[in-house]
Amino acid sequence: MPDHYREIADRRVNHVEKTLAAVHERLSKEIAFWSDRWLKLKEDQQAGKDVRLNLENVRRTVMDLEGRLENRKKTLQSMRHVVNGTPVVLGGSLVVPAGLMRQLRGDEPEDPVAATFATDPAARSRIERLAMEAVRRVEESAGCRVVDVSKDKCGWDLTSYPPPLDGKQPDPRHIEVKGRVKGASTVTVTRNEIMYAFNQGDKFVLAIVLVKEDDTIEGPCYIQRPFDREPGWGVSSINYDLAELLHRAERKG
Numbered sequence: 011m012p013d014h015y016r017e018i019a020d021r022r023v024n025h026v027e028k029t030l031a032a033v034h035e036r037l038s039k040e041i042a043f044w045s046d047r048w049l050k051l052k053e054d055q056q057a058g059k060d061v062r063l064n065l066e067n068v069r070r071t072v073m074d075l076e077g078r079l080e081n082r083k084k085t086l087q088s089m090r091h092v093v094n095g096t097p098v099v100l101g102g103s104l105v106v107p108a109g110l111m112r113q114l115r116g117d118e119p120e121d122p123v124a125a126t127f128a129t130d131p132a133a134r135s136r137i138e139r140l141a142m143e144a145v146r147r148v149e150e151s152a153g154c155r156v157v158d159v160s161k162d163k164c165g166w167d168l169t170s171y172p173p174p175l176d177g178k179q180p181d182p183r184h185i186e187v188k189g190r191v192k193g194a195s196t197v198t199v200t201r202n203e204i205m206y207a208f209n210q211g212d213k214f215v216l217a218i219v220l221v222k223e224d225d226t227i228e229g230p231c232y233i234q235r236p237f238d239r240e241p242g243w244g245v246s247s248i249n250y251d252l253a254e255l256l257h258r259a260e261r262k263g
């Protein structure tokens with residue numbers, strides 16, 4: 011608890027100090043501007059000009075800004091004081107391994123290879139790499155220039171630029187690559203990927219690559235217009251039946 015308290019307190023104090031400095035700078039500049047305006051109007055009044063209304067309005071503005079600055083300072087200073095409270099448990103959870111639940115229910119065991127690939131980050135990374143390489147090879151063999159945009163989070167993984175046709179440059183293809191272990195039953199697609207598929211129309215292609223245990227591959231299989239409906243607002247991703255998608259696919263490699 012003391013370490014946690016110090017961490018929270020230091021973070022709060024640093025945040026308050028930065029906010030206080032920013033508030034003081036902004037409001038002080040406004041106060042200085044309107045104070046200078048008030049002095050000029052005061053000089054105009056002394057010179058015989060009728061500026062009583064403007065002078066009063068500017069005076070009220072300066073007083074209002076000074077009051078706001080003082081109130082903000084008090085509020086921010088009070089936020090510096092962090093007090094320990096008594097911990098309150100709002101809920102709890104029991105985490106049971108899926109394998110144990112299947113064993114207790116007497117279900118059929120999963121494909122050990124598929125289970126390993128699904129839970130091992132290194133294995134998933136290898137599948138993704140092999141799938142990307144397979145699609146790139148197919149595209150480049152067709153004379154396309156391929157650009158990896160997977161790190162840009164733009165809604166697809168590879169942009170493939172076909173060679174010019176009759177002196178004209180065809181539209182590029184935006185390829186979302188999904189690598190799955192051989193024997194998997196579903197493929198997960200994010201809301202962002204689905205929405206880009208609808209927005210891009212025929213330019214968007216879903217490429218599915220199946221990877222076996224020995225790193226040999228099947229595919230890639232290409233699907234144009236792979237989705238038939240947009241996801242709901244609260245949906246972050248959807249699991250699609252892999253066999254159904256492959257049934258609609260055009261094999262490319």
